[in-house]
Amino acid sequence: MPALHELQTAFVQTMFATEAPALVAAVAGDGLSPSARLQIYRHHVLTSLTEALQATFPVICRLVDVRFFRYAADTYIREHPPMAPCLSEYGADFPTFLREFPPCRDLAYLEDVARLEWALNTALHAEIRLPLDPTRLGEVAAEAIPRLCFACDPSLSYLRSRWAIDQIWRVHQQEEEVASDCALHEEDVCLEIRRWEDEVGFRRLDPAVYAFRAALAHGQPLATAAEAALEADAAFDCVSALSAWLTDGVVFDFTVAPDMEENNSCKPL
Amino acid sequence: MSLLAPVTVWWVVPQRRRARRPAAEVGRPARVAVRPSAPPTVPCKGHSAGAISSRAWREKGCEHAAAEHYLTRAGRYWVAGTTPGGNSGDSSSPRLVGGTRGELYGGGPALTALAQLRHDYPLSVHGVGLSLGSATALDTRHLARLRQLVTRLEPMFVSEHLSWSVAGGIYLNHLLPLPYTEETLDVVAQHVIQTQEVLQRRLLLENPSSYLRFDYSPIPEPEFLTALVQRTGCGLLCDVNNIHVSCCNLGGDPVAYLDALPAAAVTEIHLAGHAVNDADGQTILIDDHGTPVAAAVWTLYAYALARFGPVPTLIEWDTDIPALSVLRDEAHTAIQHMQQAQEAAYASVA
Numbered sequence: 105m106p107a108l109h110e111l112q113t114a115f116v117q118t119m120f121a122t123e124a125p126a127l128v129a130a131v132a133g134d135g136l137s138p139s140a141r142l143q144i145y146r147h148h149v150l151t152s153l154t155e156a157l158q159a160t161f162p163v164i165c166r167l168v169d170v171r172f173f174r175y176a177a178d179t180y181i182r183e184h185p186p187m188a189p190c191l192s193e194y195g196a197d198f199p200t201f202l203r204e205f206p207p208c209r210d211l212a213y214l215e216d217v218a219r220l221e222w223a224l225n226t227a228l229h230a231e232i233r234l235p236l237d238p239t240r241l242g243e244v245a246a247e248a249i250p251r252l253c254f255a256c257d258p259s260l261s262y263l264r265s266r267w268a269i270d271q272i273w274r275v276h277q278q279e280e281e282v283a284s285d286c287a288l289h290e291e292d293v294c295l296e297i298r299r300w301e302d303e304v305g306f307r308r309l310d311p312a313v314y315a316f317r318a319a320l321a322h323g324q325p326l327a328t329a330a331e332a333a334l335e336a337d338a339a340f341d342c343v344s345a346l347s348a349w350l351t352d353g354v355v356f357d358f359t360v361a362p363d364m365e366e367n368n369s370c371k372p373l
Numbered sequence: 374m375s376l377l378a379p380v381t382v383w384w385v386v387p388q389r390r391r392a393r394r395p396a397a398e399v400g401r402p403a404r405v406a407v408r409p410s411a412p413p414t415v416p417c418k419g420h421s422a423g424a425i426s427s428r429a430w431r432e433k434g435c436e437h438a439a440a441e442h443y444l445t446r447a448g449r450y451w452v453a454g455t456t457p458g459g460n461s462g463d464s465s466s467p468r469l470v471g472g473t474r475g476e477l478y479g480g481g482p483a484l485t486a487l488a489q490l491r492h493d494y495p496l497s498v499h500g501v502g503l504s505l506g507s508a509t510a511l512d513t514r515h516l517a518r519l520r521q522l523v524t525r526l527e528p529m530f531v532s533e534h535l536s537w538s539v540a541g542g543i544y545l546n547h548l549l550p551l552p553y554t555e556e557t558l559d560v561v562a563q564h565v566i567q568t569q570e571v572l573q574r575r576l577l578l579e580n581p582s583s584y585l586r587f588d589y590s591p592i593p594e595p596e597f598l599t600a601l602v603q604r605t606g607c608g609l610l611c612d613v614n615n616i617h618v619s620c621c622n623l624g625g626d627p628v629a630y631l632d633a634l635p636a637a638a639v640t641e642i643h644l645a646g647h648a649v650n651d652a653d654g655q656t657i658l659i660d661d662h663g664t665p666v667a668a669a670v671w672t673l674y675a676y677a678l679a680r681f682g683p684v685p686t687l688i689e690w691d692t693d694i695p696a697l698s699v700l701r702d703e704a705h706t707a708i709q710h711m712q713q714a715q716e717a718a719y720a721s722v723a
Contacts, residue, residue, distance in 0.1 A: 105554075105588070105589035107556065108508040108551075108552070108554075108556050108557055108560060109508035109540070112507065112508055112537060112540035116543050130589070131585050131586075132586050134585075134586070134624060137653070138585070141584055144584040144585075144657065144659075145547060145549065148547050149547050152547070153546055185543045185544070186543065187542055187544065188544065189502035189503075191546065228386075270384065273384070274384060302485075302486075303386070304386045305386060306383070306384055307382060308382075
C-alpha cells in the first residue's frame with residue numbers, strides 16, 4: 105500500500121493522464137474492475153470542469169458548437185488542470201489556449217471573444233469597493249493634479265480587439281440560432297467592462313477615451329493618461345473625460361505621484 | 374466640473390444567462406433544511422460569532438426552518454427564495470434557513486445578497502474545497518477566505534467533508550475517497566484541528582459517498598469518524614443518502630453504519646436523491662442531488678432520527694432543480710418523520 109501522498113499523486117495522474125498502476129493495484133474490485141471504478145471519478149472530474157468552462161464561456165460554446173467545445177475543454181483541462189480551489193478562478197488561460205489550439209487556430213476572433221467572457225466573469229466575482237467621495241479631491245493642490253493616480257473598482261477592465269467582439273457577443277445572446285448578421289471585418293474595438301450593483305456589462309469606447317481610461321485604470325498618473333489620449337486624438341477633451349471618469353463610480357481611492365521629472369510612476373496604493 | 378453623461382451604450386449580461394435556468398425557475402429553492410427544536414450545538418472554543426447567532430436563533434423560539442436559498446454552479450450565480458416568514462416566534466410554521474455551497478470568497482452580488490438574507494435566516498455554510506484529507510498542508514489562503522466568510526455570515530453550522538481533492542497543487546473538483554488508515558487519521562485530525570483553530574468554532578464532518586474503496590483500509594468508515602470526533606472535538610454531519618449510496622456501491626449494512634456512529638456528535642443530517650447507473654452490468658448509485666429522496670433513504674432517515682434525535686436536516690437538490698412545490702413536499706415528509714421521532718421520544722420518557 106503506497107503512502108497517502110503517493111496514492112493521491114497517482115490519483116491525480118490517473119484523472120488527467122494515464123492510469124497509474126500503483127493506484128489500480130491499491131483499489132479493491134468488489135465485483136467491478138478498479139479501472140471502471142476510477143472511471144466514475146474521472147468522468148465526474150472532467151465533466152464538472154467542462155461544465156464550469158461552459159458556464160464561463162457560453163458564447164465560445166455557441167460559436168464552435170458544444171461538441172467541439174467539449175473536445176477543446178477536455179484537452180485544455182488535461183493540459184491546464186485547476187491550480188486553485190475556486191471554480192470561478194478557473195479558465196484564465198483558456199483564451200490563450202484557444203489561440204494556440206490547432207483545430208481552431210483559423211478562428212482568429214475566438215481568443216478575444218473568450219477574453220471578453222473572462223473579463224465579465226472576473227467582474228462578476230470582483231470584490232465590492234465603495235466609490236471615492238469626490239469632495240476628497242478638494243484637498244489636492246492644483247499643481248499636483250497632473251500627478252493624480254487612481255485606485256479603481258476591481259471589476260473594471262479594458263479590452264482592445266481588431267475584431268467586433270462586442271457584436272459577436274451580442275448576436276450570440278439570442279436564444280435561437282440566427283443567421284450571422286455580424287460581418288467579420290477587422291476594426292479597432294475598444295471595450296470597457298465592469299460591474300455596477302448586480303449587473304455586469306461592457307461598452308465600446310472611443311479610442312482616445314479608451315487610452316485615457318485604460319492608462320488611469322493601470323495606475324498611470326493623469327498627465328500620462330492625457331498624453332496617451334491626445335496621441336490617439338489631438339482634439340481630446342481632458343476636462344470632460346476626467347469629469348466622467350470621476351462620476352462613473354469606478355474610482356475608490358487616489359494618490360499623488362512624487363514630483364519627479366523623470367519618474368512618472370506612482371507609489372503603490 | 375460638469376457632469377458628462379455617457380453617450381455610449383452599455384451591454385449587460387442577461388439575467389437569464391446568469392441564472393443558467395429558465396426564468397420561470399427563478400426563486401425556486403434547491404436545498405431545504407428542516408430545523409427541529411433541538412438546540413444548536415455550541416462552538417467548541419470561546420465566544421465565537423457562531424455562538425451569538427445560535428443563541429439568537431434559540432431565543433426566537435422558532436421550531437422549524439426550511440432552506441430557501443441556493444447557489445448554482447458553486448455560487449457563481451444565486452437566486453433567493455421566498456420572503457422571510459417574519460420573526461413572530463410562531464413555532465408552528467416552518468421558517469427558512471439558508472444553505473450555501475461553494476464560492477462566495479471573492480465577493481460580488483451573491484455574497485452581498487446572502488449577507489442580507491442572513492439578517493432573516495440562520496445559515497449553514499457547507500464547504501467543499503478545504504481538502505481535509507490531503508497529505509499535503511491545507512491551503513492557508515483558502516482557509517483564511519473561509520474564516521472571512523464565516524466571520525461575515527455568522528452561520529449556525531460550518532461543515533466540510535471526509536475526503537480530499539488536491540495533490541501536487543492540482544485541484545480535482547471532486548470529493549475523493551481516502552484509505553482509512555492510521556496515517557490518514559493523523560492527517561485528517563491535524564487538519565480538522567487546524568481548521569477549528571482558525572475558524573474559532575466547531576467543524577462538522579460529513580461522511581462521503583464512495584464509488585471505490587482501497588484494499589488496505591483497515592478502519593471502517595464510522596469508526597474512523599468516531600476516532601476523529603474523539604481526537605478533535607468536531608461534530609458530524611450525517612449524510613443518510615451517502616451512507617445508502619456507499620453501502621450499495623461497496624457492500625455494507627447501512628443500519629450497522631448508523632449504529633456505529635457516536636450519536637451525541639451528530640449535529641446535522643443531509644438527505645438527497647441519487648441516480649441509479651449501470652456500470653459493466655453492476656448497479657452503481659451516483660450521489661447526484663437531482664431526484665427526490667429514495668424510499669430506502671427515507672426508511673434509513675427514520676432510523677437515524679430515532680437514534681440521533683430530531684437533528685436539523687438539509688435536503689440537497691442542486692441538479693435538475695424541480696418546482697418549489699416538489700421541494701416543499703420533500704421538506705414536509707422530513708418534518709413528518711421528525712415529528713414522529715419526537716413523539717416517540719416523548720412517549721418513551723413518559
